[in-house]
Amino acid sequence: MHTQIMDMASPPSGASSEQDGIPVVDLAVLLNGDAGERSQAIRHLGRACQHWGFFMVTNHGVPEALQSAMMDACRELFGLPPEENAEFMDAGPMDPVRVGTGFNSAVDGARYWRDYVKMFAHPELHCPAKPDALRGVAAEYAARTRALLLDLTAAISESLGLHAGRVAERLDLGSCFQILVGNHYPPCAAGPGDDDDGAVGLPAHSDHGLLTLLCQNGVDGLQVKHDGRWLLAKPIPGAFFVIAGDQLEIVSNGRYKGVLHRALVDREQARMSCVSLIGPCLDAVVEPVPELAVPPLGLGLEFRGVKYRDYMEHQQSNKLNDKGALDLVRVQKRPAILYT
Ligand code: OGA
Ligand code: NI
Numbered sequence: 001m002h003t004q005i006m007d008m009a010s011p012p013s014g015a016s017s018e019q020d021g022i023p024v025v026d027l028a029v030l031l032n033g034d035a036g037e038r039s040q041a042i043r044h045l046g047r048a049c050q051h052w053g054f055f056m057v058t059n060h061g062v063p064e065a066l067q068s069a070m071m072d073a074c075r076e077l078f079g080l081p082p083e084e085n086a087e088f089m090d091a092g093p094m095d096p097v098r099v100g101t102g103f104n105s106a107v108d109g110a111r112y113w114r115d116y117v118k119m120f121a122h123p124e125l126h127c128p129a130k131p132d133a134l135r136g137v138a139a140e141y142a143a144r145t146r147a148l149l150l151d152l153t154a155a156i157s158e159s160l161g162l163h164a165g166r167v168a169e170r171l172d173l174g175s176c177f178q179i180l181v182g183n184h185y186p187p188c189a190a191g192p193g194d195d196d197d198g199a200v201g202l203p204a205h206s207d208h209g210l211l212t213l214l215c216q217n218g219v220d221g222l223q224v225k226h227d228g229r230w231l232l233a234k235p236i237p238g239a240f241f242v243i244a245g246d247q248l249e250i251v252s253n254g255r256y257k258g259v260l261h262r263a264l265v266d267r268e269q270a271r272m273s274c275v276s277l278i279g280p281c282l283d284a285v286v287e288p289v290p291e292l293a294v295p296p297l298g299l300g301l302e303f304r305g306v307k308y309r310d311y312m313e314h315q316q317s318n319k320l321n322d323k324g325a326l327d328l329v330r331v332q333k334r335p336a337i338l339y340t
Helices: 027-032 035-051 064-078 082-089 134-159 166-170 246-251 308-317
Strands: 017-019 022-026 054-058 097-101 115-122 177-185 200-205 211-216 222-226 229-232 240-244 261-264 271-279
Touching: 022 027, 022 035, 027 035, 027 134, 035 054, 035 134, 064 115, 064 134, 064 177, 064 271, 082 097, 115 134, 134 166, 134 177, 134 211, 134 271, 177 200, 246 308
Parallel strands: 022 054
Antiparallel strands: 017 022, 054 240, 097 115, 115 177, 177 271, 200 261, 211 240, 211 271, 222 229, 222 261
């Protein structure tokens, strides 16, 4: 099932490797390793989710040619005359196809140096009619990346001490929501600002979904916040970045964190990224898995239940603001001393 791509995307070593400190997860070991290798890889994955909320996945079986084809189709779309996409430009956050600049130009005044196309891809694929190649490529890319993200979700469920299907069952992932996003960051002489005043492609945020898979065109710019510092993420060729989202933080009762990340622009080169994100079923009310809220695994619920559709609409309708959306569903706890 895994093709020659495996060789291209081999991690430096074994089941618990890292690259510049960023954890590297080998999907082939998670799926096909013997019992000892698997349990080591699952512990490594759990640590990556707990301490980083971010990792790279290798040996994932999604052909590099498909990643490039997806990137090419998005590039072609951004090159079309604006009138071709006019009907998608006024779209709101819950419309299935959106094309625009910035994050949400209705609220951020297109301050960010980014063009994007967002396409709902599951339960049903929606996509612009042009370029011609887009629909076929997006359908294949959505299916392959969704399968990968669901495999990772099962392993993450095990890493929480739950059975492999537990998280999927809580979030009704049989009817999961999936969105594909193409991002294009034109070169900008004012970037990259290490300070936040320079041109920024996309400001600091966590993603609203469960897991996000990201690949890019060879131009770096994705930064993640780790231990209070921004770190530039440099990929292993052929690997995907995986970003933990807000729904993973909620369902895991805060054990795993949705990681803050942002995109910087390059002074000379255009940067592109393709994102495939899965979230719960839009109608699922997302709450922490109860086993993770009671001792010995937890000490009470950290989040109140929220329907994913409402959460996503809120996050997408407002200015991107770190983890502002998640804070709204966080249970406020009184300091322990008040209980004594
Ligand atoms: C996103 C995102 C970062 C990037 O689309 O949510 O974080 O590097 N993109 O394009
Ligand atoms: Ni993001």
